Amino acid sequence: MDLITQWLGWMPNLTPGLVISLQLTGLALLIGFPFGLLLAVMAEAKFKPFQWISFAFVEIGRGLPALVLLYLLYFSLPDAGITLTSLTTAIIALSWNTGAYASEYFRAGLAAVPLGQKEAAITSGLSGWTGFRIVILPQALRISTPPLAGLAVLVFQGSALAFVIAVPELMSKAFEIGSITFEYLSVYTLTAVIYGTLTLIFLGLVRILELRLGRHLLRN
Amino acid sequence: MGLSFGTKAPPTALSGEVEVSGLGKKYGVIEVLKDVNISMAEGEVVSVIGPSGAGKSTFLRCLNYLEKPSSGTIAIGGARVVAGEKLPDKASLDHLRRVTGMVFQSFNLFPHLTVMENITLPQRKVLGSSKEQAEEVANQLLKRVGLPEKAKAYPARLSGGQQQRIAIARALALSPKVMLFDEPTSALDPEIGLEVLAVMRDLADEGMTMLVVTHEMHFARDVSERIMVMGNGGVLEIGPSRQVMSEPQNDRTRQFLKAVLDR
Amino acid sequence: MITQLLTSIAQGVGLTLYVTGASLLFGGLIGLVLVGAARSPIAIIRAAATLYINVVRVIPPITWLFLIYFGLPQYALRLSTLQAAIIGFSIIASAFMAEIYRSGLLSIPDGQREAAHALGLSPFTTVGHIITPQAFRVALPAIATYGIGLLKDSALASTIGVREITYYAQQSAKQTHEGLLSFVVAGALYIIISLVVALVARRVDLKLRRKIGVL
Ligand SMILES: Nc1ncnc2c1ncn2[C@@H]1O[C@H](COP(=O)(O)OP(=O)(O)O)[C@@H](O)[C@H]1O
Ligand SMILES: [Mg+2]
Numbered sequence: 111m112d113l114i115t116q117w118l119g120w121m122p123n124l125t126p127g128l129v130i131s132l133q134l135t136g137l138a139l140l141i142g143f144p145f146g147l148l149l150a151v152m153a154e155a156k157f158k159p160f161q162w163i164s165f166a167f168v169e170i171g172r173g174l175p176a177l178v179l180l181y182l183l184y185f186s187l188p189d190a191g192i193t194l195t196s197l198t199t200a201i202i203a204l205s206w207n208t209g210a211y212a213s214e215y216f217r218a219g220l221a222a223v224p225l226g227q228k229e230a231a232i233t234s235g236l237s238g239w240t241g242f243r244i245v246i247l248p249q250a251l252r253i254s255t256p257p258l259a260g261l262a263v264l265v266f267q268g269s270a271l272a273f274v275i276a277v278p279e280l281m282s283k284a285f286e287i288g289s290i291t292f293e294y295l296s297v298y299t300l301t302a303v304i305y306g307t308l309t310l311i312f313l314g315l316v317r318i319l320e321l322r323l324g325r326h327l328l329r330n
Numbered sequence: 331m332g333l334s335f336g337t338k339a340p341p342t343a344l345s346g347e348v349e350v351s352g353l354g355k356k357y358g359v360i361e362v363l364k365d366v367n368i369s370m371a372e373g374e375v376v377s378v379i380g381p382s383g384a385g386k387s388t389f390l391r392c393l394n395y396l397e398k399p400s401s402g403t404i405a406i407g408g409a410r411v412v413a414g415e416k417l418p419d420k421a422s423l424d425h426l427r428r429v430t431g432m433v434f435q436s437f438n439l440f441p442h443l444t445v446m447e448n449i450t451l452p453q454r455k456v457l458g459s460s461k462e463q464a465e466e467v468a469n470q471l472l473k474r475v476g477l478p479e480k481a482k483a484y485p486a487r488l489s490g491g492q493q494q495r496i497a498i499a500r501a502l503a504l505s506p507k508v509m510l511f512d513e514p515t516s517a518l519d520p521e522i523g524l525e526v527l528a529v530m531r532d533l534a535d536e537g538m539t540m541l542v543v544t545h546e547m548h549f550a551r552d553v554s555e556r557i558m559v560m561g562n563g564g565v566l567e568i569g570p571s572r573q574v575m576s577e578p579q580n581d582r583t584r585q586f587l588k589a590v591l592d593r
Numbered sequence: 594m595i596t597q598l599l600t601s602i603a604q605g606v607g608l609t610l611y612v613t614g615a616s617l618l619f620g621g622l623i624g625l626v627l628v629g630a631a632r633s634p635i636a637i638i639r640a641a642a643t644l645y646i647n648v649v650r651v652i653p654p655i656t657w658l659f660l661i662y663f664g665l666p667q668y669a670l671r672l673s674t675l676q677a678a679i680i681g682f683s684i685i686a687s688a689f690m691a692e693i694y695r696s697g698l699l700s701i702p703d704g705q706r707e708a709a710h711a712l713g714l715s716p717f718t719t720v721g722h723i724i725t726p727q728a729f730r731v732a733l734p735a736i737a738t739y740g741i742g743l744l745k746d747s748a749l750a751s752t753i754g755v756r757e758i759t760y761y762a763q764q765s766a767k768q769t770h771e772g773l774l775s776f777v778v779a780g781a782l783y784i785i786i787s788l789v790v791a792l793v794a795r796r797v798d799l800k801l802r803r804k805i806g807v808l
Binding site for chain 3: 169170173174175176177178179181182184185186188189190267268271274281285288292293294295296298299301302306309310313
């Protein structure tokens with residue numbers, strides 16, 4: 111059978127999987143980025159217990175292989191009387207993982223805003239939360255955006271791990287097709303092409319974003 | 331020496347716009363500010379000079395609590411704070427910062443905001459002004475610092491001198507009673523510095539109370555009524571500008587002036 | 594209980610280290626070839642190297658493993674799980690190592706090459722004795738960081754049945770119903786290995802720095 115026809119024939123089965131992969135990625139980013147920002151702010155807090163909590167979440171989220179974190183939640187939450195769907199478990203694990211990495215980029219971004227900005231905010235009457243929100247945070251976010259966008263690409267790739275706890279995402283669908291048709295090489299090549307193409311498109315968007323963000327900060 | 335401008339008569343009555351007494355600051359055991367006292371009348375301009383490391387910046391930054399002083403009292407434009415172990419209550423601190431405006435050596439404009447936003451945002455957040463009110467004030471200030479056409483520009487597109495003039499406008503927008511300047515021209519080429527000094531001179535003529543850390547001896551002599559010389563964290567001497575410049579009382583002041591003027 | 598779990602899960606440490614180490618080694622070697630190719634005077638070789646590096650990086654590691662483990666036997670290439678894992682991770686590592694070498698090379702000032710040239714050293718000697726040692730010095734911290742990343746990625750080998758740490762943790766979780774504890778133990782093992790690698794790398798880095806005299 112012609113390869114293209116074969117691939118086209120599989121697409122209706124793979125597409126729902128891809129949709130779930132994208133949903134999983136989107137939710138992990140939507141939850142993981144704000145969580146990461148919270149962890150970053152807590153890490154800089156004066157109140158020590160906040161620092162410890164942040165440290166624990168970040169070190170577990172980054173120090174463990176994502177797969178181990180996923181299994182850890184998957185096997186232990188039911189014992190603790192919490193029953194969640196595989197998808198929800200995967201979202202939590204991936205968000206945690208994302209948040210832990212994102213917090214490092216947010217911290218770096220916050221640290222890169224010159225001290226003079228904070229002082230100028232204070233002397234302009236913009237102290238505390240207001241100054242943080244309208245002076246420091248926008249500048250920090252701009253610095254953190256390129257690495258965060260890079261992280262988003264990795265999160266998309268990481269969503270493939272959800273396969274191991276039977277979330278019906280792209281890898282699962284490919285596996286299904288493979289075990290029925292035994293055309294493993296072909297179906298995983300197609301899967302690789304799908305991941306690769308979307309990743310490339312995303313990386314392209316990241317480039318454009320970087321250029322746009324940097325524009326008015328450039329000297330002429 | 332260059333042109334001299336008519337100086338205002340030294341203030342007689344102490345209306346006490348600024349009253350600082352016994353101001354001290356320690357970093358650990360190192361005392362970087364020792365028993366600094368000064369009182370300034372409304373509308374008075376005082377230049378603070380002295381060698382690098384003398385404590386000039388620390389002094390200025392203690393006045394609005396960018397640094398926490400270890401001891402002393404600060405009273406500025408109706409706000410009053412007594413330094414102690416703990417930070418003063420938020421209301422006093424906010425009051426103190428409301429009555430002071432500050433201009434930094436490195437401008438510190440907010441790079442992600444346009445010139446207009448730099449000037450209007452503090453007004454809207456602090457004074458609760460409407461957008462229209464704030465922009466009205468901003469436009470007047472931009473005219474005053476000679477940059478009415480730059481409202482829509484981002485700071486990175488401006489020269490250093492332009493940025494510093496905008497920074498002055500931003501500080502003025504909150505109608506402070508006292509302006510604090512920490513070496514506002516030190517990061518600029520001398521001829522660019524002049525455009526900033528001109529704005530400051532106008533401000534002084536309009537009656538703003540100003541405390542200016544500077545190495546510009548013309549400005550110190552011609553614009554300020556008094557000069558305060560600092561060294562080693564303390565006040566070496568303070569007196570009418572011309573007198574301090576021509577007949578310094580203190581040996582170290584003399585050495586410092588000689589070094590600066592010979593350059 | 595915890596000692597039981599620990600002894601059973603720790604059985605996987607050997608293969609975890611083996612997969613990681615072998616892949617880093619092979620990947621490191623292929624990576625050298627790749628940087629060489631990426632700087633080749635022949636355009637098509639340069640393009641091929643760049644294409645390889647990018648293709649490898651835009652596909653998730655687990656997809657690579659499945660492609661190799663399930664896909665290749667279709668063409669009579671029977672691979673053991675361990676072989677498949679090492680091949681897969683070597684391919685992945687080679688692309689990342691090539692990037693690490695590349696930035697290491699970029700950090701060597703042109704003057705070094707020019708000086709070597711002026712001294713009449715052959716291009717081969719220049720690369721072998723002047724450029725590579727310096728580039729390696731610069732790249733060492735990045736290699737260590739990547740090695741730790743690869744260590745964590747190697748957990749994926751459990752999905753095709755390689756009996757490394759995560760594999761045993763999963764078995765324990767199923768058999769003992771101590772899911773939390775099993776994966777806490779596994780996680781702790783990964784963190785301990787990462788810390789040891791990081792410490793050793795720091796030591797070596799400091800030693801090299803001191804030897805050359807830059808701090
Ligand atoms: N954060 C700090 N910790 C310790 N010493 C400091 C700190 N900031 C300033 N100093 C010291 O305080 C002294 C006065 O500094 P500064 O006020 O900046 O001097 P000036 O502005 O007159 O050059 C200097 O000796 C400086 O080293
Ligand atoms: Mg200073």
